[in-house]
Amino acid sequence: MVEMKKNEELIDKVINKSLQQEDVEKIKVLLREDPEFERQLQTRITMQSALLAADQIAKEEQGGGISLKKNIKIPYMVAAAVVLFIIPFMLFYYFGSPSNEKLYLSYYETYPNIINPILREHDQPPTDFVEQAFYFYELKKFDQAAQSFETAYSSNKDYQLLFYKGLCHLELKNWTQAIQDFEQLKGTIGENILSEQTKWYLSLAYIANDDREAATNELKKVVTMNGTYKDNAEKLLESID
Helix, strand or coil, rough: CCCHHHHHHHHHHHHHHHCCCCHHHHHHHHHHHCHHHHHHHHHHHHHHHHHHHHHHHHHHHHHHHHCCCCCHHHHHHHHHHHHHHHHHHHHHHHCCCCCCHHHHHHHCCCCCCCCCCCCCCCCCCCHHHHHHHHHHHHHCCCHHHHHHHHHHHHHCCCCCHHHHHHHHHHHHCCHHHHEEEEEEHHHCCCCCHHHHHHHHHHHHHHHCCCCHHHHHHHHHHHHCCCCCHHHHHHHHHHCCC
């Protein structure tokens, strides 16, 4: 309850333009870690802009005893709508770019098992380590899948196994290990069917690991490949520049 009151006080300061530097730092943290706070802040800014627009309309209609035509109200309604549109940009300007975690979650999608589809009638994990790894992967048991991919790759240097091992570590938020896997894969495979995917997921791993410079380098490579991930790579580059 106390925390909620403090958050409301911070939002009041945003509306009243009375923020101190320490308030800005607190809001940056809340915007990174508390989606509910971000929603409340946007709602208050929206309400405030609508009230200001309505107040301006009322003043214009009463000024000099002259009744304005209805279409005179339009600029103020448009102004209110513009405020709604620029709220995200206001938050960006005052409180910084989206957190690396938010960027990662916005673009990350679990890559499907397209290498070794598992028959659903299997009640028990297969004994073969390759099939076992993909079995656990499809069940989203990524810790067990990562171990099985590690074992399978140690005896069978198939680059696809290393790729999926890296994906497992992304799912487990083992950013450093995921980066090592994808970087090793880049040096092993050259240009092939998974090279674009490798660079894309490597860039996401770098973002999650708070290394935007390395992520930018990989994203630029993805863009030049002109493939499936080009559009997302361009959008992500805009967000982190």
